[in-house]
Amino acid sequence: MAPVQIRGTVLTLRRVDAYHAMTLVAPAIATKFRPGQFITVAVGGAETSMLGRRAFAVHDVRPDHGGTVEFVFEARGPGTRWLAALRARDVLDTVGPLGRPFPIPRDPSSCLLLGVGYGSAPLFALAARLRERGCSVDYLLGAESADRVFGALTARRNGRSAAVATADGSFGARGAVTGLLEQIIREARTDVIYACAPVPVLREVTAIAGRYDIPVQASVDVPMACGTGVCMGCVLPVTGTDGITRIVRSCVDGPVFRGDLVRWDDVGTIPFDALGAPGWAGGPSGAGGVRGGGQPPRDRGVQGGRPPGLAEHLYAG
Amino acid sequence: MPADMRARLGPGAQAELPNLVLAASGCAGAGRELAQFVDVARVGALISKSIMAEPHTGNPAPRLAETPSGMLNSVGLQGPGIDAFLQRDLPWLLSRGARVVVSIAGQTIREYAGLAVRLSDTAGVTGIEVNLSCPNAENAGQPFALDPQRAGSVIAAVRGSARYDIPVFAKLAPDVTDIVAVASACVAAGADGLSLINTLLGMAIDPATMRPALAGRYGGLSGPAIRPVAVRCVWQVRAAFPDLPIIGTGGVRTGRDALELLLAGASMIAVGTEIMHDPSACSRVLKELEEELAALGVDRAADVIGQAHGGLPRSVAWRA
Numbered sequence: 001m002a003p004v005q006i007r008g009t010v011l012t013l014r015r016v017d018a019y020h021a022m023t024l025v026a027p028a029i030a031t032k033f034r035p036g037q038f039i040t041v042a043v044g045g046a047e048t049s050m051l052g053r054r055a056f057a058v059h060d061v062r063p064d065h066g067g068t069v070e071f072v073f074e075a076r077g078p079g080t081r082w083l084a085a086l087r088a089r090d091v092l093d094t095v096g097p098l099g100r101p102f103p104i105p106r107d108p109s110s111c112l113l114l115g116v117g118y119g120s121a122p123l124f125a126l127a128a129r130l131r132e133r134g135c136s137v138d139y140l141l142g143a144e145s146a147d148r149v150f151g152a153l154t155a156r157r158n159g160r161s162a163a164v165a166t167a168d169g170s171f172g173a174r175g176a177v178t179g180l181l182e183q184i185i186r187e188a189r190t191d192v193i194y195a196c197a198p199v200p201v202l203r204e205v206t207a208i209a210g211r212y213d214i215p216v217q218a219s220v221d222v223p224m225a226c227g228t229g230v231c232m233g234c235v236l237p238v239t240g241t242d243g244i245t246r247i248v249r250s251c252v253d254g255p256v257f258r259g260d261l262v263r264w265d266d267v268g269t270i271p272f273d274a275l276g277a278p279g280w281a282g283g284p285s286g287a288g289g290v291r292g293g294g295q296p297p298r299d300r301g302v303q304g305g306r307p308p309g310l311a312e313h314l315y316a317g
Numbered sequence: 318m319p320a321d322m323r324a325r326l327g328p329g330a331q332a333e334l335p336n337l338v339l340a341a342s343g344c345a346g347a348g349r350e351l352a353q354f355v356d357v358a359r360v361g362a363l364i365s366k367s368i369m370a371e372p373h374t375g376n377p378a379p380r381l382a383e384t385p386s387g388m389l390n391s392v393g394l395q396g397p398g399i400d401a402f403l404q405r406d407l408p409w410l411l412s413r414g415a416r417v418v419v420s421i422a423g424q425t426i427r428e429y430a431g432l433a434v435r436l437s438d439t440a441g442v443t444g445i446e447v448n449l450s451c452p453n454a455e456n457a458g459q460p461f462a463l464d465p466q467r468a469g470s471v472i473a474a475v476r477g478s479a480r481y482d483i484p485v486f487a488k489l490a491p492d493v494t495d496i497v498a499v500a501s502a503c504v505a506a507g508a509d510g511l512s513l514i515n516t517l518l519g520m521a522i523d524p525a526t527m528r529p530a531l532a533g534r535y536g537g538l539s540g541p542a543i544r545p546v547a548v549r550c551v552w553q554v555r556a557a558f559p560d561l562p563i564i565g566t567g568g569v570r571t572g573r574d575a576l577e578l579l580l581a582g583a584s585m586i587a588v589g590t591e592i593m594h595d596p597s598a599c600s601r602v603l604k605e606l607e608e609e610l611a612a613l614g615v616d617r618a619a620d621v622i623g624q625a626h627g628g629l630p631r632s633v634a635w636r637a
Binding site: 002003005042049050051052053093095222223225226228229230231232233234235236247252267268269270274275276277280 | 344345346350351353354371372373374375376377378379380381383385386387388390392395396398532540541590591592593594595596597
């Protein structure tokens, strides 16, 4: 569904431990939203000096006031500090819903929802959708400390199980979420993992899941400036099911990717064999060069656009 | 009664634009991104992201850094290449009724000329904008735009290769000692008009990491921070070439900003970085500009072009 740009009215803004949760009246966004999608807001008011829009995963939508959208953020820069100082009835330039949502299994499955910090915010709307489809939901949440674990109470209340890990041991197990992952996969007989976490965690989750042959739907947390695909800032190297690596935009081709298709080790680089990179066979020199993994087909007809495979999933949308 | 906002890129009938507010190169994606928020048929023209002969990955991330009223980018001309553009992006835009000015970039003069040939064989190209800020592979990566002679050579090659009825605009970099000298070289080489200005080279360093904020180290600065530079460049070029069509671009955020560039001598306006901040900026700026002109009691936008120069003639080339 196409996103819309609206003037959302702040309904509530509340503190949730180390974070803030803002609810906007935004019926046109709420009615189109699917779990995993995000919104962007303009910050700083009409004469702002901050040109980048701020992107936030949608935590929840509700039908009251015609439709509300809630998102969670941490006040850690001038833009988010400005947001944290807003009050009820203030108006916010809001665009959404944006990005590809989480794909949902066709058949009832055992789903593990993994979130780090306030990255877990989009998991709860996903859980509701999964339960409607007869799936079971286990949670694995983590953060540096107890006040940075988001949604543990909700997870305990509505998950089949809920595990927590904190780096300082102030809540749940001491250590990283990935330390608990294998045990939960085995005990819960996990069929699919949904993960919202920093790139290094997603890389490790994908590697562990790969050993158990479990698909990962990874929502990436990559800085964005526009959210609509024009700025080309939020790029990642992702391999399509055709074997070709492309530099894709996480705002329009993601933020949810199949974990095994993202080249996690190459995030922040341009892999030599990516389409259009110096090592690409059809590159400017035509000289070929070293190709990493596999032989990308030379068919020019498939280049660009939404990468084949990213729109296809093991699961129905 | 709303002011007449029509504009022309060149003398031909196909170079007529319904209004003078364009979407700047690199800020409107392939058009589809923008079309979710504005009717692309009602944008004066959409200037494509710079297209090269082959697909390019661009630079590694991080590619963007927000600066006060500005945006630094080192995207590095990521793009699908001319084949995919002509197969996929251009037909889609034309099917939506958009007018498309194709921005081209090359690492050699031959690449620019080859792109002009390809576009001349294609129906529906309203104009060509030559992005001269691409690194010149034959001159140690120095952008063509920094040297009048090299900039002129590119324009001569493109003008010589492009179909006669496709207007060729040269997009100039402001990072030069004498913008009028570069403009003169491009005009002498046959440019039908100029786009002023491209981004300024800038840099940001992240104190937390003590490293450059961009993976590409330097980036092009755009946004309202550079608008005074754009106004100055448009003014200087207009003073030297009073009848030359100029697409004024650089930090346009509101109708009033657009009016400022028109007064300096731009005959059209392109909205760039503001599209990232407000995806419906093109239609909003047009509406605000109409309101500004109505408040001034002006019935044709063309009548304000270059008015800040006072003594200069009020005539505008190819006025409708």
